[in-house]
Amino acid sequence: MEQQRSSSGSSHSPRSSSSQPYLSISVTEPVKLGNGVQAYISYRVITKTNFPEYQGPEKIVIRRYSDFVWLRDRLFEKYKGVFIPPLPEKSTVEKFRFSAEFIELRRQALDIFVNRIASHHELQQSEDLRTFLQADEETMERLRSQETGIFKKKPADLMQIFKEMQTRVSDVVLGKEKPVEESNPEYEKLKNYIFELENHLSEAQKHAYRLVKRHKELGQSLSDFGKAAKLLGACEGHALGKAFSDLGTKSETLSVRLQKEAHQLLMNFEEPLKDYVRAVQSIKATIAERANAFRHQCELAETIKLKEINLDKLMLTRSDKVGEAELEYKELKAESEEATRRFENIVRVMNEEIVRFQDQKTQDMGIAFHQFAKGQSRLANNIADAWRSLLPKLEACLS
Amino acid sequence: MMGSENLDSEEAHMYASREEMENLVLDEPSNNNNGTKSFSDYRSAMSSLADTHHPLSSPMAAPADSDPLLTPPPFRDFRNPNVATDNSSYIEPPSYSDVIFSPFDENAVNEINGVDSPGRSSDSSGFLSKSTSSSSDYVKITVSNPQKEQETSNSLVPGGNTYVTYLITTRTNIPGHNGSEFSVRRRFKDVVTLSDRLAESYRGFFIPPRPDKNVVESQVMQKQEFVEQRRVALEKYLRRLAGHPVIRKSDELKVFLQVQGKLPLPTSTDVASRMLDGAVKLPKQLFGESVAVAPHEVVQPAKGARDLLRIFKELKQSMANDWGGSKPPVVEEDKEFLKKKERMHDLEQQLSNASQQAESLVKGQQDMGETMGELGLAFIKLTKFENEEAIFNSQRARAADMKNVATAAVKASRFYRELNAQTVKHLDTLHEYLGLMLSVHGAFSDRSSALLTVQTLISELSSLHLRAEKLEAASSKIFGGDRSRIRKIEELKETIRVTEDAKHVATGEYERIKENNRSELERLGRERRADFLNMLKGFVLNQCPQSYASVKRWTIFFLHL
Numbered sequence: 018m019e020q021q022r023s024s025s026g027s028s029h030s031p032r033s034s035s036s037q038p039y040l041s042i043s044v045t046e047p048v049k050l051g052n053g054v055q056a057y058i059s060y061r062v063i064t065k066t067n068f069p070e071y072q073g074p075e076k077i078v079i080r081r082y083s084d085f086v087w088l089r090d091r092l093f094e095k096y097k098g099v100f101i102p103p104l105p106e107k108s109t110v111e112k113f114r115f116s117a118e119f120i121e122l123r124r125q126a127l128d129i130f131v132n133r134i135a136s137h138h139e140l141q142q143s144e145d146l147r148t149f150l151q152a153d154e155e156t157m158e159r160l161r162s163q164e165t166g167i168f169k170k171k172p173a174d175l176m177q178i179f180k181e182m183q184t185r186v187s188d189v190v191l192g193k194e195k196p197v198e199e200s201n202p203e204y205e206k207l208k209n210y211i212f213e214l215e216n217h218l219s220e221a222q223k224h225a226y227r228l229v230k231r232h233k234e235l236g237q238s239l240s241d242f243g244k245a246a247k248l249l250g251a252c253e254g255h256a257l258g259k260a261f262s263d264l265g266t267k268s269e270t271l272s273v274r275l276q277k278e279a280h281q282l283l284m285n286f287e288e289p290l291k292d293y294v295r296a297v298q299s300i301k302a303t304i305a306e307r308a309n310a311f312r313h314q315c316e317l318a319e320t321i322k323l324k325e326i327n328l329d330k331l332m333l334t335r336s337d338k339v340g341e342a343e344l345e346y347k348e349l350k351a352e353s354e355e356a357t358r359r360f361e362n363i364v365r366v367m368n369e370e371i372v373r374f375q376d377q378k379t380q381d382m383g384i385a386f387h388q389f390a391k392g393q394s395r396l397a398n399n400i401a402d403a404w405r406s407l408l409p410k411l412e413a414c415l416s
Numbered sequence: 417m418m419g420s421e422n423l424d425s426e427e428a429h430m431y432a433s434r435e436e437m438e439n440l441v442l443d444e445p446s447n448n449n450n451g452t453k454s455f456s457d458y459r460s461a462m463s464s465l466a467d468t469h470h471p472l473s474s475p476m477a478a479p480a481d482s483d484p485l486l487t488p489p490p491f492r493d494f495r496n497p498n499v500a501t502d503n504s505s506y507i508e509p510p511s512y513s514d515v516i517f518s519p520f521d522e523n524a525v526n527e528i529n530g531v532d533s534p535g536r537s538s539d540s541s542g543f544l545s546k547s548t549s550s551s552s553d554y555v556k557i558t559v560s561n562p563q564k565e566q567e568t569s570n571s572l573v574p575g576g577n578t579y580v581t582y583l584i585t586t587r588t589n590i591p592g593h594n595g596s597e598f599s600v601r602r603r604f605k606d607v608v609t610l611s612d613r614l615a616e617s618y619r620g621f622f623i624p625p626r627p628d629k630n631v632v633e634s635q636v637m638q639k640q641e642f643v644e645q646r647r648v649a650l651e652k653y654l655r656r657l658a659g660h661p662v663i664r665k666s667d668e669l670k671v672f673l674q675v676q677g678k679l680p681l682p683t684s685t686d687v688a689s690r691m692l693d694g695a696v697k698l699p700k701q702l703f704g705e706s707v708a709v710a711p712h713e714v715v716q717p718a719k720g721a722r723d724l725l726r727i728f729k730e731l732k733q734s735m736a737n738d739w740g741g742s743k744p745p746v747v748e749e750d751k752e753f754l755k756k757k758e759r760m761h762d763l764e765q766q767l768s769n770a771s772q773q774a775e776s777l778v779k780g781q782q783d784m785g786e787t788m789g790e791l792g793l794a795f796i797k798l799t800k801f802e803n804e805e806a807i808f809n810s811q812r813a814r815a816a817d818m819k820n821v822a823t824a825a826v827k828a829s830r831f832y833r834e835l836n837a838q839t840v841k842h843l844d845t846l847h848e849y850l851g852l853m854l855s856v857h858g859a860f861s862d863r864s865s866a867l868l869t870v871q872t873l874i875s876e877l878s879s880l881h882l883r884a885e886k887l888e889a890a891s892s893k894i895f896g897g898d899r900s901r902i903r904k905i906e907e908l909k910e911t912i913r914v915t916e917d918a919k920h921v922a923t924g925e926y927e928r929i930k931e932n933n934r935s936e937l938e939r940l941g942r943e944r945r946a947d948f949l950n951m952l953k954g955f956v957l958n959q960c961p962q963s964y965a966s967v968k969r970w971t972i973f974f975l976h977l
Contacts, residue, residue, distance in 0.1 A: 238780035
């Protein structure tokens with residue numbers, strides 16, 4: 018994802034600190050460590066930067082998946098309203114198998130994750146990011162085990178939150194009365210859009226994944242067919258036998274080509290689609306945060322009203338609790354202002370983020386479609402060339 | 417094919433979206449939606465032949481709008497008998513749902529092959545009607561119009577038995593037939609009779625195997641489906657018979673195709689007469705009198721109740737062949753033949769394997785096309801959605817990109833479908849030849865049973881001679897002769913003579929069958945080579961233009977981005 022990296026700064030020369038600011042990160046060299054159930058993958062994270070806050074121009078650390086999760090959770094806590102870049106799924110089953118493909122996909126996704134953070138104007142300032150990129154492994158481990166963010170909640174809880182979100186949105190759409198929702202029609206539209214978008218994208222991604230599988234299967238069939246053709250050719254004599262044998266060999270060659278294309282399709286088409294889906298899911302989490310903030314603000318507003326009434330009552334009765342109540346009232350007022358500020362900040366940030374998100378996604382998908390078309394075009398070309406090369410021989414046999 | 421998903425919902429979804437797909441405005445000038453509907457009855461060959469797209473013609477002449485599915489087909493004279501090697505014609509693919517939803521099994525393949533292929537069935541020489549014959553004669557058989565009829569003879573069940581008859585129409589220019597077109601009605605039992613009589617008359621030939629009786633299926637399957645399946649199978653069978661250079665001239669076939677009313681061939685199930693015969697012979701056989709096998713009987717293998725003794729003797733002989741210490745008097749000496757038999761066996765194995773792999777290749781292509789189509793549809797829906805909900809320009813831009821991908825994917829899906837329909841046609845040659853192996857087995861077993869008969873007769877002769885010698889030796893000891901013994905010797909000598917005759921005939925039969933085997937093997941080899949080469953060429957050619965067109969398609973899309 019060169020695009021991601023270069024957007025954080027144009028020059029890549031690590032030596033001159035007077036040039037454009039840049040922060041460029043690589044996630045590389047996945048290594049399997051540990052045994053059996055305890056097994057995990059560690060990655061080499063190489064940071065090249067000229068940001069003054071960083072310890073030096075280059076730093077290499079070793080990180081594992083849960084470290085990335087920690088970073089994501091911290092950012093989610095601190096930068097409310099920002100669409101935090103999504104992480105690849107925490108797989109529980111595939112982990113045991115750790116196929117080469119899985120490892121490479123994960124590495125790529127983590128690389129993209131961390132570079133997106135680095136190119137986000139707010140997120141790139143994050144102290145947690147600096148910790149993640151520079152801290153030694155022991156410190157990282159300590160921090161990791163302390164984490165109690167929203168994503169530490171069990172997936173079931175998370176699903177619950179999302180489900181609540183969904184019902185709340187649909188309730189509003191259906192016109193049912195439900196407490197404390199924003200009555201912002203534009204925002205409603207956005208929420209609907211996000212939820213529906215996820216459905217559409219998931220379907221497309223599912224089919225893309227199946228297409229990858231089809232390429233693999235067709236490749237396998239071609240290979241089997243090629244072998245069978247060769248064996249059949251061995252039964253026949255001379256010209257015919259040779260023809261079968263040539264066909265068989267060509268089949269096997271095309272089989273390899275198809276497997277390659279399947280891999281390309283997975284990496285350059287299906288994975289970006291999946292990434293898109295994850296991004297949308299991350300937005301849903303932000304939507305939930307905004308709802309929380311809004312609810313909090315409303316609750317405080319309610320509480321303040323009550324306190325006001327109570328305070329007036331107390332003042333009328335000249336109770337000695339007035340002082341205490343006034344203090345409470347002032348505190349609440351401050352809290353309420355804080356909550357309102359936080360909420361409004363989220364709204365503002367989200368508005369910026371949505372524009373950025375749409376632009377970015379158009380770019381990303383444009384590349385993915387381009388790759389898809391290129392891949393299919395090349396494949397078709399190769400297939401045509403391969404089969405066509407057999408024709409002269411076959412013609413010769415027939416004459 | 418749909419994997420673990422709920423087939424119904426997916427099907428419903430796909431049916432609805434199939435309409436969507438067919439009605440897509442895909443920037444094609446000749447977007448003729450009605451054109452696709454006219455392809456539904458692909459069996460009426462006259463009206464729905466697709467455009468002949470010769471693959472070696474310039475593929476650049478095939479821009480996006482000449483999608484064969486959407487352009488109406490011109491009429492094509494499929495009766496041209498010498499179009500044998502033109503395997504490059506498109507048969508329009510079955511309607512979308514047939515290919516997608518019917519499980520890929522023999523039925524689908526049969527259905528697809530039921531189409532009158534100009535290059536295939538009009539020329540009837542050779543096994544598979546592909547290799548040209550030197551003459552331009554042809555026999556074209558069609559089976560159609562199944563009808564239910566009532567059994568008129570008294571049966572045990574009141575109300576009578578119903579059975580199905582089929583209209584069998586023959587068009588030919590071979591002299592010796594009544595005119596050039598004629599029809600008869602036949603039932604399946606008649607076909608069985610025909611097949612049995614042919615098997616008797618043409619021992620040693622590679623007689624195409626007849627369709628199965630399918631007793632279970634006929635009860636279990638839907639009547640219509642079963643009748644249709646059988647119709648297709650019958651047509652195939654009769655065409656193969658007509659395609660055999662020797663059998664097509666047979667009286668049995670002529671009579672079957674021409675004689676109206678009841679089929680004038682002796683049926684195999686003439687139970688009564690056989691029983692009677694058998695009953696007459698049985699006591700003689702049981703009491704061990706030397707019942708000689710009549711010479712005229714040895715031209716048929718021993719079977720059934722009539723030939724009990726003969727069966728027993730031949731069985732004894734075959735066991736002696738296998739387990740006995742001494743070599744049988746006459747053996748299969750033809751080393752050439754034995755070698756060829758080995759090769760046939762090998763060939764059969766590899767054909768079976770190749771046939772299987774061909775099927776899974778076709779399935780792979782089919783699945784690919786399906787998934788492409790589904791992907792395209794999903795993107796179309798996304799495009800619509802983005803366009804409807806668009807707030808930002810970037811969304812519209814994205815929607816436009818997506819639409820291009822969707823369009824390309826949908827087209828790719830259609831091309832895979834067409835590719836597959838043709839691939840099936842070509843690779844079907846493998847299935848056909850695999851089926852033919854059955855007739856080869858039949859011919860070889862004719863040979864071995866004829867040999868066994870000869871061997872048995874020779875053994876019998878030698879034991880008869882032995883008995884005669886013993887009797888003569890014993891009788892010569894008595895002065896003046898032993899009248900009863902002399903009588904016995906006379907009888908024995910008579911038996912020996914008859915048996916000698918039988919042996920003579922049996923040996924002649926055996927030699928005849930051997931010669932049939934030889935000539936058939938040679939013919940099989942010749943035709944197989946030609947058919948296989950055509951198959952390979954057709955298969956390869958087929959893969960090319962598809963890919964050419966799709967290269968163009970992807971490249972165009974590619975440039976638009």
